[in-house]
Every structure is written in structure tokens, then in C-alpha cells.
Amino acid sequence: MDMIQASLNELHETAALFDAYRQFYGQAADLSAATSFIEQRFLLGDSAIFLAKNASGEAIGFVQLYPSFSSVAMKRTWILNDLFVSASNRQRGVAKALLNHVELFAQASAAQAIRLATAVSNSPAKALYETLGYENMSAFEHYSKSI
Template sequence: MSGGIRPAVGSTVGHTRGVTTIEPMTSTHPVFDEFAVLFDDYRVHYGQPSALQSTRSWLREQVARHRLAAAAAIRAQEVCGFITVTVMPASLRLGTAWSIRDLYVAPDHRRTGIADALLRHVIRNAGDAGAHRVSLQTETDNVPALTLYTDIGFQPVTGLELLNLTVDPPRHVP
């Protein structure tokens, strides 16, 4: 989805609440502002202060520079969920790997198949683009998400450890 890769066509999923369309988000998409509002809600959900203007600007820049690609689930003209992805080189395979960075469904739309549809949309597009794999990470106590991911076919990666180094503010590395 990023790095010049775009989702194929939007896909749809039916539900008793109506049809949901999965559409790639660009900064010029008619519902981009609603997408930014939901992304800000997502940040608040994870403990960040609301910052709608900054969120909108950040998303616009990330999408425009192809650092991040996004798709939104739209039902009855309302953005009810989204997924973001980065594409990275898979150097040992001489290919690419897609990394799901964010997946969020508005509380009123959970358990309606939207998260599943967003995930499958990305997996389908990654396969169409020739990606070697799709990866994601979540908290170990996020049982609903882990259940969804494993039901779709994601598996834990044994033998790898996630390490982080905070560089804000920038620091000198010896």
C-alpha cells in the first residue's frame, strides 16, 4: 500500500447494518477528514491527548509521502474503521513485507466484521503485490485482537524479541 503500492479496488462486506466499503485513503478522499477524526479517537483510546489538527496534518503528510498507506471502512457515509500499513524491504527474500501498523474500529461498529474485512483487504492486496508476508503486533493481553488475528491465520513468531530505543529527543549514539 505504501511506497507506490496502492490497494486494488475497494472491497465490500455485507452486514445487517448495511454494506461496508473498504476504500484506500488519500489526502483528497472525500472522507479523509472523518478518517482523521477516527484516527484521533484511536490515539485517545491508547492514552494520547486529543490533537485533531496535528493528527490530520501528520496523516496527510505520511500518506502523501507514501510512508503510510491507509484504508477505511465506510458504512452509510460514515468512517467506522481503518487500517494502516507500511511496506518494507524483505532483504533476505529480495522482496517485500507488509506491516500492519494500526487497526481500529469505532466502538459502535465492533463485532460486525469490519476488522476482519480490513485485515483481509490488506492481506489480499499484499498478495496481489507479491509481498512475502504480512506482519502485525499487539499487546499480549488484547485477547479479542489476538483471537481475530489467529483465526485469520497470523501466528506468533517464536525466537524473536521486539526491542525499542526511544530517540525523542534525539540522542547521540556512540
């Protein structure tokens, strides 16, 4: 399995995975909108997207990170916002490989941390994160307000 940082060259395969990811979370299929959204991320350079590719070169999973900063630590942090593996490739170590690649990327950028959130009910993901050293930050309560 190969890990690559996606660019405009991988727009269509990245967008297809992104559209499937959104459908997984109950959104209607909209490949055109997914393609436009991912294209903007590439053009603006406001996220980092990595693809997992199988031996045939097919993109089978992706992860998307958004940059942030810790004012207290005065260092970069990465928000792991999206992680998805195609249904036929789950339980094969793809998500773990993507997460390991993200960690190397974060270390190379001198980041202080990688932050992520997952559904309380997502036991398989939580188990994977904890196996890889992620800790539940129960000392903080996170809030959100829709605009």
C-alpha cells in the same frame, strides 16, 4: 461495507478515526496534529491507509500499513501498524473485513508477509489474528530503543 484506499479526499474522516485511535491508546485528543500527520502520509506516500465505510458511506474503521522489506527473501513486507474500529461498530466484523482487505492488497503487491504487533493482554485481537492465519513469531524477540 465498502473498503477504499484512503487519499487526500478522505483526509478529514481518516484523521478523525486516527485521532480516536490515539485516544484509545491514552493520548490526548489532538485532531489538528492527527490531520497533519495523516496529510503527510498521503503527500509523502509512505503508508497505505484503507477505510471501512458503512452503507451510509460513513468511515467506521481504518488500517494503516507501512512498507518494509525482507532482505533474506528479497521481497516487500507490510507492517500493519494501526487498526481501529469506532466503538459503536465493534463486534460487527469490521476489523476482520479490514484485515481480509489488507491481505488482498499485500498479495497484489507481491509481498512476502504482513507483520503486526499487539499487546500481550489484547486477547480479542490475538484471537482474531490467529483465526485469520497470523502466527505468533515466538522464535524472535523484538527490541526497541526510544530516541
